[in-house]
Amino acid sequence: MARIVAGIATSHVPAIGAAIDSGRTQEPYWKPIFEGYERSKEWIAREKPDACIVVYNDHASTFSLDIIPTFAIGCADEFGIADEGWGRRPVPNVKGHPELAWHIVQSTVLDEFDITIVNRLDVDHGLTVPLSLMFGQPESWPCPIIPLCVNVIVYPVPTGHRCYMLGRAIRKAVESFDKDMKIMIFGTGGMSHQLQGERAGLINKEFDNRFLDNLTKDPDALTRIPHVEYLRETGSEGIEMVMWLIMRGALDEDVREVRRFYHVPASNCAVGHIILENRR
Ligand code: DHB
Ligand code: FE
Numbered sequence: 001m002a003r004i005v006a007g008i009a010t011s012h013v014p015a016i017g018a019a020i021d022s023g024r025t026q027e028p029y030w031k032p033i034f035e036g037y038e039r040s041k042e043w044i045a046r047e048k049p050d051a052c053i054v055v056y057n058d059h060a061s062t063f064s065l066d067i068i069p070t071f072a073i074g075c076a077d078e079f080g081i082a083d084e085g086w087g088r089r090p091v092p093n094v095k096g097h098p099e100l101a102w103h104i105v106q107s108t109v110l111d112e113f114d115i116t117i118v119n120r121l122d123v124d125h126g127l128t129v130p131l132s133l134m135f136g137q138p139e140s141w142p143c144p145i146i147p148l149c150v151n152v153i154v155y156p157v158p159t160g161h162r163c164y165m166l167g168r169a170i171r172k173a174v175e176s177f178d179k180d181m182k183i184m185i186f187g188t189g190g191m192s193h194q195l196q197g198e199r200a201g202l203i204n205k206e207f208d209n210r211f212l213d214n215l216t217k218d219p220d221a222l223t224r225i226p227h228v229e230y231l232r233e234t235g236s237e238g239i240e241m242v243m244w245l246i247m248r249g250a251l252d253e254d255v256r257e258v259r260r261f262y263h264v265p266a267s268n269c270a271v272g273h274i275i276l277e278n279r280r
Helices: 014-021 031-047 098-110 125-135 160-175 205-217 219-223 227-234 238-249
Strands: 003-010 051-056 071-074 078-081 116-118 145-150 182-188 255-266 269-278
Touching: 003 031, 003 125, 003 160, 003 238, 014 125, 031 125, 031 182, 031 255, 031 269, 051 125, 051 238, 071 098, 098 145, 098 160, 125 145, 125 182, 145 238, 160 182, 160 219, 160 238, 182 238, 205 219, 205 227, 205 238, 205 255, 205 269, 219 238, 227 238
Parallel strands: 003 182, 051 145, 051 182, 071 116
Antiparallel strands: 003 269, 071 145, 255 269
16 A cells, blocks of 8 residues: 655745856855755655645746646656746756656545546746655656646635645545555745735744744644634745645654754745654
8 A cells, every 4th residue: 555654845936946046045145945855855865756746836837827726746757847937947857757646636635635637737936845845856756756737826726624624635545546556745835924915024943933833732722723824823825834734634643853944034035944753
């Protein structure tokens, strides 16, 4: 049987991708951020997942105001890299795992989560920056990736509780997949940030660190945070953190914190990163 062994959460700031792609990771502004991921890169290179489910949001790259799925899963063999307006990032295309992706669709839909099936999808910084942070700059990504795209752009976005419950349904789906596979799940985006308006640049270290603490200690408390609290406390884009709750819901109740990193700021964003491992 397949099983989810660990969850990885990380911010997905596009400027981090640009710093990697233009060889600026050793500049004083960027160096401490990349140093924060060094041990995580070593950890994942050692742990070698057979596939990763990456929960991310599309930033009007593949989807637009025309079609806005709440939850969408990439079922294709391969996903292209989106051109977000300054050319596509020079990173390899992302290879999918259609068999496991379709199995997750079947299991979660039968569990009453009506996920959108996507057979053609270009992935943007929301997915590629976390891959770069964890896997560096390989010729090809080290394992298949299943993109799970969440609408956190256009109101109404899913609640944290709905995300957490979807995570549980994904765990059940993976555990009923009839192949021995070691799966990891990424939750991306966040932490506190606001990109526009009068409060642009808002960062809330206290909220972010409490959120990191509670991912291990009290995830149920996180599922009760209403949208308006994310908005007020973490800025308009802080709502991306609901995606971390899909990752958390897919893990066991009892997890071990393997790594944690928090850095302010990168671009307009608080960079948060945590790795949680199931104990069993
Ligand atoms: C920034 C952060 C994001 O999460 C994003 O999607 C776009 C921009 C930023 O801080 O610049
Ligand atoms: Fe984002």
